Amino acid sequence: MKILLSGAHGFTGVQFTRSALAAGHEVLPLKTDLTNASALREEVAALDFDAVVHLAAISFVGHSDSRAFYDVNLFGSLNLLDAVKAAGRPLRKVLLASSANVYGNCEQSPIAESQTPAPVNHYAMSKLAMELMANARADGLPLVVTRPFNYTGPGQAPQFVIPKLVDHFRRRAPAVTLGNLDVEREYNDVRFVCEAYLRLLQEPAARGTYNVCTGVTYNFAGVIGILESLTGHRLDVRTDVALMRANEVHRLCGDPSRLRETIGEPPAYALKETLSWMLSDAA
Numbered sequence: 001m002k003i004l005l006s007g008a009h010g011f012t013g014v015q016f017t018r019s020a021l022a023a024g025h026e027v028l029p030l031k032t033d034l035t036n037a038s039a040l041r042e043e044v045a046a047l048d049f050d051a052v053v054h055l056a057a058i059s060f061v062g063h064s065d066s067r068a069f070y071d072v073n074l075f076g077s078l079n080l081l082d083a084v085k086a087a088g089r090p091l092r093k094v095l096l097a098s099s100a101n102v103y104g105n106c107e108q109s110p111i112a113e114s115q116t117p118a119p120v121n122h123y124a125m126s127k128l129a130m131e132l133m134a135n136a137r138a139d140g141l142p143l144v145v146t147r148p149f150n151y152t153g154p155g156q157a158p159q160f161v162i163p164k165l166v167d168h169f170r171r172r173a174p175a176v177t178l179g180n181l182d183v184e185r186e187y188n189d190v191r192f193v194c195e196a197y198l199r200l201l202q203e204p205a206a207r208g209t210y211n212v213c214t215g216v217t218y219n220f221a222g223v224i225g226i227l228e229s230l231t232g233h234r235l236d237v238r239t240d241v242a243l244m245r246a247n248e249v250h251r252l253c254g255d256p257s258r259l260r261e262t263i264g265e266p267p268a269y270a271l272k273e274t275l276s277w278m279l280s281d282a283a
Contacts, residue, residue, distance in 0.1 A: 001092060001201060004049040006030040006080060007056030011156045012097070012190060016053065019194040030056070034076025037083075044083040051201050052084055052094040058123070060159055061101065066122045073126035078133055085139060093201045094141045100149040100211065100252050102128040110255040113147070113209045131209070144206050146197065149213040149254045153190035153274060154281035162187055162223065166278045168235060169227045175236035184217045184251040189269035189277075199263035206262050213254025214268055226272050230279060 003020055007013040008029030017027045028047050032040045034056055057073045077096065084094065103111050104118035119125040131145050152162040161178065168176045193212055200206045220237070228234055259266075 001051045002026045002028060002049045003201070004028050004030060004044070004047060004052045004084075006034065006052075006054045010055060010059075011153070012193065013055050014155055015153060015190045016055065016194045016197060019191065019198060023198060025198075030080075034079055035071055037079040040079050041083040041086055044080075045087050047087075049089060049091075051092045052080075053197060053201070054080055054094070054096045057097070057127075059099075060157065061121055061123045069122045069126035070129070073123075074129045074133065077130045078137065081134055081137060081141070085141065091142055093144055093206065094138075095144045095146060095197060095201060096130065096134055097197075098127045098131050098145050098147050098209075099124060100147045100213065100254060102131070102147060103252070105250055109251060110213075110215050110253045111211070112255040113211055113258055142207070144200050145209045146200070146212050147209060147254075148193050149186040149188060149211065149252055151186070151188040151190050151193050152278070154278050156190075161220075162275075163278065165223060165227060165235075166275065169231045169233055170279055172231070172233045173235065175238055177238045178220065179239065181220050181237070181239060182250065184219050184253070186213055186215070186217050186253060187223065187271055187274070188212075188214055188216075189274040192266055192268055195266040196259060196263065199266060203263050210259050210262065211254040211256060212259060213256045215254055215256050216271075217251070217253045218271060223271070223275075226275055227279075230272065230276055 003025055005013060005027050008017060020027050028049055032043045034040065054077060058069055101124035102117040102119050103115055104120040104124065106115055106118060108115050117128050119128050134143060156163045158164055158167060165176060196212045
């Protein structure tokens, strides 16, 4: 495949490019700012591609500019879809990366795609709006929307909690300050996510919305325990109310049944393996 990729230089985009190239595909990184609709249309029209993977987004929930979530994640995504449609290429698949954050705080666990979204922050709301508007304006595009649950790996920005913890253990810092400790997340490996995306691109039957998840969750105590076992270092964990979010999603655990039924079982990585990879990469 020739894959048009937005967000190629971001955390997921870098690993997706490696995975796609290793599998024999060609990757065409999109260079234009998503908010520049006319320039975007010109660039896309000049490229030869048969699949699209849209990863570019503002992805940090605590981002300070609420409006930017919508400018980029919603309207920027629609600009890209409009440019792709205008190019008129025959396409195998158009994959849009949304987020499991759209589910918000719900009693159901694990969460299936049938769960009604209930976003509780601007990041999640902008992603859900992207999903709804993309589906409304797809006009025959072979659209797949993914809702990845939390994942990590080398190169993820340090404002995210797992790379923050890895950095503290790597430096053998005496203490770390965190926000909400009473949360539970999947912490999947970015390689697992990229493999799932590649399989969805290649599966003719793939349509609609897919959770990208394993259904395996951890709390902070579990993550810290693994890092302690890997490094032999103990860390004093402190909390700061300034880092706590009033609208924090407390538990995010996904049901991977639909994904597995469509693409089989992508290679999974134990969290210990992922954290070891991150410690080695940061050294």
